[in-house]
Amino acid sequence: MQYRLLKPELGHRLPSVNSTNEWIRNPEIPFGSWVIAEEQTEGKGRGNNIWQSLGEEPLIFSGKLRLSAAEISLPLLSIFVSSALLKTIFAFFPDREEDTTIKWPNDIYKHEKKVAGILVQSEFTNGVYDVVIGIGLNFFGNLIPEPLIDKATYLCESKMGEGELERFVNHLVIEINQAVINLLDPSQVMKDLVWIEAHSLLKNKVIEAEWEERIVRGRVLGIDELGFLLIMTETGQKIELMDTSPKFRMI
Known part of the structure; x- marks a missing residue:
C-alpha cells in the first residue's frame, strides 16, 4: 500500500475549533493534512477525558495519516509519536533535557507534572489504519487552574519568540514522519526504544x-x-x- 505521511504543504491554521481531531477527520480533508488552532473548545483526551489547553501559548495540533495495519503497532505508534514530540522539544529548548520526559504511553512530563498529551485515534478498514494524531502542549502561562495545580505545568518560563511556534510545528511534522518510517525497520525500532527508555519518567519506578x-x-x-x-x-x-x-x- 502507499503510505500517507504528513505533508508540510498540507498544513492549516484555524483561529478556533471545537476539536482539531474532529475537524481533520472530515472525509474531505485529505490524508497527509495537519492543523493547528489558536483555540479549542472541546478538546479530546483519552477515554472520556477532555484536554484542557492552558496558558497563553498552547500548541493544539492534529495530523491525519494512512498506514498499513500489518506493519504498524498502534501502541508503539503512540509512544513513538511521544518521542517525536520530545525530540522536537529538545531541539528548540535544550535545557528541557534535564527535566522533561515521556510518561508511558503518551504524555510528556516536566519533572512530575504534565505538559503535553497525545491522543491517537484510528479506524481499521481492509488492512489499513486511518490514523488521527492529536497533540496538546502547554508552552507558557502565568497561572494553573486550582484543580490542576498539582498535576499540570508549563514547558517554558517565558513566551516563545515571533514565528517560533510555526517553526516548532514544522519540525514536529518532520519528526512524526520519521517516527513512522522508523517503525517499519525492526533494527531502528529497538534503537528508538532504547532512546525512549532513557527518557522515560517511569524508568526503574x-x-x-x-x-x-x-x-x-x-x-x-x-x-x-x-x-x-x-x-x-x-x-x-x-x-x-x-x-x-x-x-x-x-x-
Missing part, C-alpha cells in the same frame, strides 16, 4: 496498576517491541501492560 481485574505492584523494566510496558511484580512475575487505567500510579 515502582508502580501500581490494574491487571486482569486485580491491582498489582511492580518495578518498571522497560517497553517491549509492541509498545507494552513491562513490569516485574512483587511476587517475581513479569507482566505486560497494554495501557494505563484510573488506578495506575507511581509509588
Whole structure:
C-alpha cells in the first residue's frame, strides 16, 4: 500500500475549533493534512477525558495519516509519536533535557507534572489504519487552574519568540514522519526504544496498576517491541501492560 505521511504543504491554521481531531477527520480533508488552532473548545483526551489547553501559548495540533495495519503497532505508534514530540522539544529548548520526559504511553512530563498529551485515534478498514494524531502542549502561562495545580505545568518560563511556534510545528511534522518510517525497520525500532527508555519518567519506578481485574505492584523494566510496558511484580512475575487505567500510579 502507499503510505500517507504528513505533508508540510498540507498544513492549516484555524483561529478556533471545537476539536482539531474532529475537524481533520472530515472525509474531505485529505490524508497527509495537519492543523493547528489558536483555540479549542472541546478538546479530546483519552477515554472520556477532555484536554484542557492552558496558558497563553498552547500548541493544539492534529495530523491525519494512512498506514498499513500489518506493519504498524498502534501502541508503539503512540509512544513513538511521544518521542517525536520530545525530540522536537529538545531541539528548540535544550535545557528541557534535564527535566522533561515521556510518561508511558503518551504524555510528556516536566519533572512530575504534565505538559503535553497525545491522543491517537484510528479506524481499521481492509488492512489499513486511518490514523488521527492529536497533540496538546502547554508552552507558557502565568497561572494553573486550582484543580490542576498539582498535576499540570508549563514547558517554558517565558513566551516563545515571533514565528517560533510555526517553526516548532514544522519540525514536529518532520519528526512524526520519521517516527513512522522508523517503525517499519525492526533494527531502528529497538534503537528508538532504547532512546525512549532513557527518557522515560517511569524508568526503574515502582508502580501500581490494574491487571486482569486485580491491582498489582511492580518495578518498571522497560517497553517491549509492541509498545507494552513491562513490569516485574512483587511476587517475581513479569507482566505486560497494554495501557494505563484510573488506578495506575507511581509509588
